[in-house]
Amino acid sequence: MTPPASICLLRTSAIGDVTHVVPLVRTLQAAWAQTEPTWIVGKLERRLVGDLPGVNFVTFDKGAGFAGMREVGKALEGKRFDALLHMQVALRSNLLSLFVKADRRIGYDKARAKDGHGLVIGERIPARTGEHVLDAIGSFCEPLGLKQTQVRWDIPIPxxxxxxxxxxxxxxxxxxxxxxxxxxxxxxxxxxxxxxxxxxxxxxxxxxxxxxxxxxxxxxxxxxxxxxxxxxxxxxxxxxxxxxxxxxxxxxxxxxxxxxxxxxxxxxxxxxxxxxxxxxxxxxxxxxxxxxxxxxxxxxxxxxxxxxxxxxxxxxxxxxxxxxxxxxxxxxxxxxxxxxxxxxxxx
Known part of the structure; x- marks a missing residue:
């Protein structure tokens, strides 16, 4: 398939879950080297992964409440993505996702969705049970025609x-x-x-x-x-x-x-x-x-x-x-x- 021109990843927290997103980023980069992902990530979590090469980071300060969401909206003003990968089902994240304009909005299957997640997405990842969280996050590339077959982190350490x-x-x-x-x-x-x-x-x-x-x-x-x-x-x-x-x-x-x-x-x-x-x-x-x-x-x-x-x-x-x-x-x-x-x- 034709590589998307733009992809937005939404997973703001927590530290462990953010590490699970990194292999997905590597999968996307390996398949589509010219597509720079934009990742909306938490303020603390950015300190861990914010220096990943080839990724545009937008920081969400959850402590700032709705004002923090508006700041994300300002950072994304005028941008429209080919696809949003909405990898967090909490109510706050579902509200935050409304500030992201995207042609395709991919989220969790019905069994794993909650807090209105189904109202802010248009497509769902494959419904599976018995998966590790990392594999579930990795499956977000499947609606895009990819498969995560390798798990690689290489998080930079200064x-x-x-x-x-x-x-x-x-x-x-x-x-x-x-x-x-x-x-x-x-x-x-x-x-x-x-x-x-x-x-x-x-x-x-x-x-x-x-x-x-x-x-x-x-x-x-x-x-x-x-x-x-x-x-x-x-x-x-x-x-x-x-x-x-x-x-x-x-x-x-x-x-x-x-x-x-x-x-x-x-x-x-x-x-x-x-x-x-x-x-x-x-x-x-x-x-x-x-x-x-x-x-x-x-x-x-x-x-x-x-x-x-x-x-x-x-x-x-x-x-x-x-x-x-x-x-x-x-x-x-x-x-x-x-x-x-x-x-x-x-x-």
Whole structure:
């Protein structure tokens, strides 16, 4: 087919989901090198992906409310796209999409649409269940006559970020990064359990590093973990940026985290992920490339809290119930740590 002259991508958040869009961008660029995609992305998320070459970025400041939407409208004034790929179903994103003029408006199938999504699109991606989020996003190129057959990230990491990471993590001591906090608080593990795994890694000769953003929630969790640790880790909470975190992940063979943005950032650079899953399904939203090191209690959570196996609940259901993460035991995580370390030749 004739390459479109212009394509607009709408996926503003969150960090993990934004990383899932990057392979789609690479697919579009590989097929249509002369078509520069325009990507409407969140203010924070742009700090991670905003230097992707060959992409025109428009920033949406969700904190500014409707004024932020109007700013996007101003940035797009006078533009009309051949196609809008509307990859976010939240009400705010559906309203934001009205500021985008496009001949074709492609969105989610009926099962995955909500909050009026069907009212702002004209076409839908293929209806599928059992897909990872990245594959669902990748399927947005299919109505355009393409197929995502390769998954490639190559998110740029500046040299200064690599230099900073080398200062924090010098030498070749194997490093376990621990990012303990999801913004979805019911996905978070108990601080003393993180501490027990961290102490174990430390006794095995690993350098253990606590990481996280500057938010009060992340600082509070980090402080609680530090109090519970018998062996003090290096605490870099709030000291990095998204790019510096990416650089650290290139130097660390392993990350311990719940379902959160850093999980997917790690996946993009090949850092193995000890993912903690009970509230969410790792087969839908876990680390895309390698989920062998995740602890998966999703089915057990479904049986306990919903009274039925995970196979009987809608794909992608969240089981964010108080205490659900307590289904994950320390010994299970240590077993996955040891198995991953052996796989890496670092046991």
């Amino acid at each position: 040299e200064e970020a690599h230099a900073w990471a080398a200062e924090q993590l010098p030498g070749d001591t194997p490093t376990l990064l621990v990012s303990p906090t999801s913004s979805h608080t019911l996905r978070n593990w108990q601080p003393e359990r993180y501490a027990a795994v961290m102490d174990h890694a430390s006794t095995r000769g690993w350098r253990v590093v606590l990481v996280g953003g500057p938010s009060p929630l992340e600082r509070s969790m980090a402080d609680a973990v530090l109090v519970a640790c018998k062996r003090a880790p290096l605490d870099l909470t709030g000291k990095d940026t998204l790019k510096k975190m990416m650089a650290m992940l290139t130097r660390a063979p392993m990350l311990l985290t719940p379902d959160s943005g850093p999980m997917h950032m790690a996946n993009t650079v090949g850092c193995k992920v000890l993912g903690l899953h009970a509230a969410s399904n790792p087969n839908r939203s876990g680390p895309y490339s390698d989920r062998r090191w995740c602890v998966d209690k999703y089915d057990e959570a479904s049986r306990k809290y919903l009274g039925k196996p995970a196979s009987d609940i809608p794909w992608g259901s969240k089981i964010e119930k108080p205490g659900v993460m307590d289904l994950i035991g320390v010994d299970e995580v240590i077993e996955r740590f040891e198995a991953c370390a052996a796989h890496l030749g670092l046991a």
